[in-house]
Amino acid sequence: MLPDRDTAEGVAEEAMERFSLEEEPRIVRDALAGEDDAEDAQWLVVIDDPYLELAPEVLDELAGEYDGWREVD
Numbered sequence: 001m002l003p004d005r006d007t008a009e010g011v012a013e014e015a016m017e018r019f020s021l022e023e024e025p026r027i028v029r030d031a032l033a034g035e036d037d038a039e040d041a042q043w044l045v046v047i048d049d050p051y052l053e054l055a056p057e058v059l060d061e062l063a064g065e066y067d068g069w070r071e072v073d
Contacts, residue, residue, distance in 0.1 A: 001030070001042050002068040008043035011066050015047055018062065023048055044071070 002008045005027065012025040026046040047054070056070065063070045 001044060001071055002063070002066055003042065005029070005043050007066050007068070008045050011045045011062065011068065014065075015045065015062060019047075019054060019058075021047065 002011060008027045012027055015021060015025050025048075028044040028046055029041050030044050031041045047059070059070045
């Protein structure tokens with residue numbers, strides 16, 4: 001979860017490089033419940049990891065470097 005789209009794009013690029021991902025992460029806008037204003041949105045960087053190869057700690061670290069946090073689906 002990240003505060004803005006630019007930051008989410010930066011995290012997606014960093015994840016591609018750092019983790020040698022085969023697929024580019026998806027960037028998704030997550031509006032807060034009941035809010036329509038773009039200012040009231042957070043951004044998700046969705047990394048598909050079907051084989052659970054990425055340790056949660058490294059994903060937490062990456063998100064934290066950009067003032068974000070990791071959410072589990």
